[in-house]
Amino acid sequence: MTDQTMAGSATNKEFALEAKDLRKLYKRGGEEIPAVDGVSLAVKKGEFISIIGPSGSGKTTLINLLGCLDNATSGSLKVVGETIFSASKCLSESDLTRIRRRVFGYIFQKFYLVPTLTVLENVILPFAFFKKAGARTNPMEILRFLGLDRRIHHRPSELSGGEMQRVAIARSLVNKPEILLADEPTGNLDTKRSIEIGGILKSLNERDGLTVLLVTHNPALAGIAGRTIELRDGKIFA
Amino acid sequence: MAENKISIYQIAYKNLLRKKTRSLLTMLGIGLSAWVLISLMGFNKGYESALSKDIDNMGFQVLVTAKGCPYEAATLMLKGGTGLRYMQEAVISDILKHEEVEKVTPQLMAAIFDPNRGESGGINAYLGVDPSTFPAMKSYLEFKQGGWFTDPNAMEAVVGYEAAELEQREVGDMLLIPEKNVELKVVGVLKRSGTADDGTIFVPLRSVQKIFEKEGLITAAGIKVDKNANINELENKLYDLPDVQVVSLAQVKTTIMSLVSTAKVMVFSIALIAILISMLGVINTILVSVYERFQEIGIIKSMGAMPWDVFRMIWTETVILCLLGGSLGIGFSFLVAKITDVLIRSLLPYTPTGSLVIINGSLALLTLGVVIAIGLVSGVYPAWRASRVRPLESIRSEGD
Numbered sequence: 337m338t339d340q341t342m343a344g345s346a347t348n349k350e351f352a353l354e355a356k357d358l359r360k361l362y363k364r365g366g367e368e369i370p371a372v373d374g375v376s377l378a379v380k381k382g383e384f385i386s387i388i389g390p391s392g393s394g395k396t397t398l399i400n401l402l403g404c405l406d407n408a409t410s411g412s413l414k415v416v417g418e419t420i421f422s423a424s425k426c427l428s429e430s431d432l433t434r435i436r437r438r439v440f441g442y443i444f445q446k447f448y449l450v451p452t453l454t455v456l457e458n459v460i461l462p463f464a465f466f467k468k469a470g471a472r473t474n475p476m477e478i479l480r481f482l483g484l485d486r487r488i489h490h491r492p493s494e495l496s497g498g499e500m501q502r503v504a505i506a507r508s509l510v511n512k513p514e515i516l517l518a519d520e521p522t523g524n525l526d527t528k529r530s531i532e533i534g535g536i537l538k539s540l541n542e543r544d545g546l547t548v549l550l551v552t553h554n555p556a557l558a559g560i561a562g563r564t565i566e567l568r569d570g571k572i573f574a
Numbered sequence: 575m576a577e578n579k580i581s582i583y584q585i586a587y588k589n590l591l592r593k594k595t596r597s598l599l600t601m602l603g604i605g606l607s608a609w610v611l612i613s614l615m616g617f618n619k620g621y622e623s624a625l626s627k628d629i630d631n632m633g634f635q636v637l638v639t640a641k642g643c644p645y646e647a648a649t650l651m652l653k654g655g656t657g658l659r660y661m662q663e664a665v666i667s668d669i670l671k672h673e674e675v676e677k678v679t680p681q682l683m684a685a686i687f688d689p690n691r692g693e694s695g696g697i698n699a700y701l702g703v704d705p706s707t708f709p710a711m712k713s714y715l716e717f718k719q720g721g722w723f724t725d726p727n728a729m730e731a732v733v734g735y736e737a738a739e740l741e742q743r744e745v746g747d748m749l750l751i752p753e754k755n756v757e758l759k760v761v762g763v764l765k766r767s768g769t770a771d772d773g774t775i776f777v778p779l780r781s782v783q784k785i786f787e788k789e790g791l792i793t794a795a796g797i798k799v800d801k802n803a804n805i806n807e808l809e810n811k812l813y814d815l816p817d818v819q820v821v822s823l824a825q826v827k828t829t830i831m832s833l834v835s836t837a838k839v840m841v842f843s844i845a846l847i848a849i850l851i852s853m854l855g856v857i858n859t860i861l862v863s864v865y866e867r868f869q870e871i872g873i874i875k876s877m878g879a880m881p882w883d884v885f886r887m888i889w890t891e892t893v894i895l896c897l898l899g900g901s902l903g904i905g906f907s908f909l910v911a912k913i914t915d916v917l918i919r920s921l922l923p924y925t926p927t928g929s930l931v932i933i934n935g936s937l938a939l940l941t942l943g944v945v946i947a948i949g950l951v952s953g954v955y956p957a958w959r960a961s962r963v964r965p966l967e968s969i970r971s972e973g974d
Contacts, residue, residue: 405876405966429964430880436965437878448873452588457580464580466878475578511878 351414352515352547353379353402358411360397360570371397372408373570379549381416381514384541386550386558389567395551396519398567402549403440403517404432415439416514437466441508441516445523447500449492449507455479456488459506468511478506482536498529505536515547516540522557534560582883586890593863597895600859604899604945605906607852610845612907612933612941613914618838620932625830628926629823631769633711634679634796635805637821638669638812658683660791665815669795672811674803679707680792682782688752698752700731700775702782702792711798715771720745720762723778732762732776740773749775756785768927837921852899853952860892860956871963881961888957889950896949897942904938 360372372394379385379402387395400406401413404420404427412422416439419425420432427435449458459475472478479485482502492500501521508516518537522530534557540546541562550561558564566573590597640659669678682702689695705723709715718738723730731749733741738760743749749758758777766772783789799805805822812820864871871884879887907914915930 400966405964433875433878433880436876440876442873442876444873446869448870450585450588450870452591453580453585456578457584457588460578460580461585461874462877463578464582464585465874465880465883507877 350380351378352381352383352416353377353549354414355402356412358398358401358413359409360394360401360406361409370570372401374411375567375570375572377402377565377572379515379547381547382541382545383563384538384548384550384561386552386561386564387567388552388555388558388564389573391553393567394570395567397570399517399519399549399551403442403515404436405442437462437511438468439514441511441513443501443504443508443516443518443521445520447492447504447524449500449503451492454489454491455484455495455503458492458503459510461507462511466511471511472509475506475510478509482506496529497525498532501525501529501533502536505533509540513546515549517549517551519551520553521550522552522554530554530557582887583890586887587894589863589867589887589891590894596859596863600855600895601899601902603852603855604896604948605903607845607848608900608903608941608945609907609910610848611944612904612937613911613931614838614841614845615937615941616907616911616931616933617841617914617918619937620930621834621926622831623932624926624928624930625827627928628769629827631714631767631771633713634677634798635823636797636799636809636812637823638665638795638797638815639793639819639821641817641819658685658793660788660793661795661818663790663792665792665818666795668815669797669812672808674800674805674808674811675797676800677707677711677798679704679711679796680779681708681794681796682779682786682788682791683793684782684786684788686751686753690752698775700751700777700782702779703776704779708776711796712771715767716765718763718765720760722762724761726778727780727784728761728778729756729758729781730761730778731758732764733760734764734772734774734776735766736772737775738763741775751785754785849948853948856892856895856949856952857955859895860888860953861959863891864888864956864960867960868963871960872965875963876965884963885957885961888960889953892953892956893946893949896945896952900942900945903945904941907933908938 355375355377358372358375358377359370361368361370363369375394375398387398389395397406401408404413404415407426408421410423413420415435418435420427420435450461453461456475456479459479463471476485476488479488482505484499484502484506487495487499492503495503501524505521516537521537522533525533537548537550538560541548548561550558552558638661640661663680666678666680669675681704683699684702685697685699687695688698691698705726709722718735720732722732733743733749738744741749743760743763745760745763747760749760750756751758758781764771777785779792783791797808799808805824809820809822812818874884874887875881911931911933918930
């Protein structure tokens with residue numbers, strides 16, 4: 337489908353993400369392996385989707401493509417109505433950065449907190465590079481919501497795994513993203529902490545209307561989403 | 575309410591605190607090269623000014639001696655005074671005829687072997703000076719005790735600070751000239767001047783001529799040139815006098831400076847190597863820390879940092895290292911300037927009196943500027959490398 341036909345769609349404004357026939361090929365020993373193989377997906381604003389599937393099914397590759405962290409080999413992608421990638425258009429790395437910082441918040445399996453910064457400094461780290469109009473002027477609100485308000489002067493080494501992930505969540509939220517991408521956010525946490533993080537994502541979606549895409553191995557965690565997509569061999573299975 | 579501002583500079587500074595030992599060692603390397611650099615520049619400045627001061631303190635700019643090698647007078651004196659070359663005293667009036675000449679003072683160097691000096695004897699040297707012209711030319715000389723001679727023909731001596739200590743003489747003591755069996759009365763002891771005068775025994779010219787039977791003869795005439803006159807022109811005119819050698823102290827200075835320049839090239843080469851090594855140290859430290867933080871840099875980029883933001887952050891880390899290391903080295907150089915002086919003195923064949931290493935504020939600023947420039951240059955590659963990290967690289971390693 338071309339850029340023009342997508343732009344012509346009357347329901348564009350409702351969608352946070354619109355992927356059509358996304359394909360990502362990796363070359364391995366002269367052979368082209370499709371990591372994502374013709375995925376079409378429309379994510380409505382305020383939707384909570386979990387993506388599940390076995391290892392190597394293309395979950396992370398798909399979320400990287402949807403989150404503008406990687407370029408697709410073919411297909412098209414629109415993010416909040418703006419064409420990021422299509423047969424006739426491909427944004428530059430700088431333009432992708434602009435989209436990323438305006439639209440997305442990311443949470444990963446590893447927390448990537450800066451060890452020499454305090455909890456508060458880690459949370460407001462994105463402000464050093466970019467402060468979106470309408471960003472949270474008081475990061476304490478989000479810290480309080482995440483139960484970290486008493487830990488703001490602590491360093492990451494003084495926190496538990498669950499607390500560190502909550503700091504990473506707070507950091508992803510300070511610039512008020514429209515879409516939160518969480519790639520195995522509970523991969524390093526025990527069951528209790530996983531449920532806790534799941535609950536936070538759920539309430540962010542319900543309370544703030546945040547669009548959430550959650551990649552997980554954990555079926556229980558996937559169950560909290562409004563819609564679950566299963567990937568197998570780079571294709572949507574169910 | 576908690577402060578909710580953070581800058582790239584704060585992050586850069588705190589990044590350096592992650593591996594404190596590594597940052598400290600790199601800083602010490604930079605500090606060491608800053609110390610070497612400022613000390614050498616200080617030496618470059620200090621040596622020349624100390625030499626100029628030494629020469630200016632001689633009180634005259636041109637020395638006229640009897641014909642021969644210009645350095646012969648000193649050499650012969652050290653050999654025992656035999657063979658010193660003499661000129662007629664009348665040359666003074668010929669010299670004074672030139673309008674460029676402001677003052678002239680005749681000198682007669684006499685030396686004699688003293689069997690009681692040291693363990694196996696030594697040379698005692700006496701400098702006959704004219705009481706009417708010499709003190710005026712050496713106006714900077716100050717007395718610790720007593721004063722100049724009472725009479726142009728008096729059997730008296732004024733002793734330099736070190737000579738007085740060596741001979742253990744005070745005003746009122748007698749000084750025996752060996753072989754001649756003449757005793758001189760010490761009428762003055764000079765304060766330390768930091769020049770060759772400290773080791774000299776001054777005696778009225780007429781008395782030296784009489785004691786050593788050199789009436790009407792002198793070994794040298796020191797000329798103070800008029801401020802507005804051209805020294806080179808005067809030198810050429812003086813060569814017209816029969817059987818004289820003209821030594822311009824400016825020439826002596828140039829000769830000594832050119833001898834020292836070889837040593838300077840050597841030490842500057844060492845400084846250059848030190849700087850290069852510290853630069854490589856900085857590049858290595860920052861590059862390793864960039865590689866260690868590859869994923870973290872990727873995450874920062876996913877937060878919205880532009881390549882230039884990351885470049886600036888890493889560049890700032892390098893500059894902070896260099897700034898702190900440089901300040902450390904410069905501070906250290908101020909503290910140990912005296913030791914550096916002694917160290918350089920032991921390396922060079924001839925050193926003037928006075929401070930050899932002059933380290934001041936402007937030199938410190940210059941060194942800091944050089945060190946920061948080194949930081950900026952060293953930081954370019956690691957910063958560029960970091961700015962090129964793609965966000966995806968940070969998560970790819972996590973698997974699918």
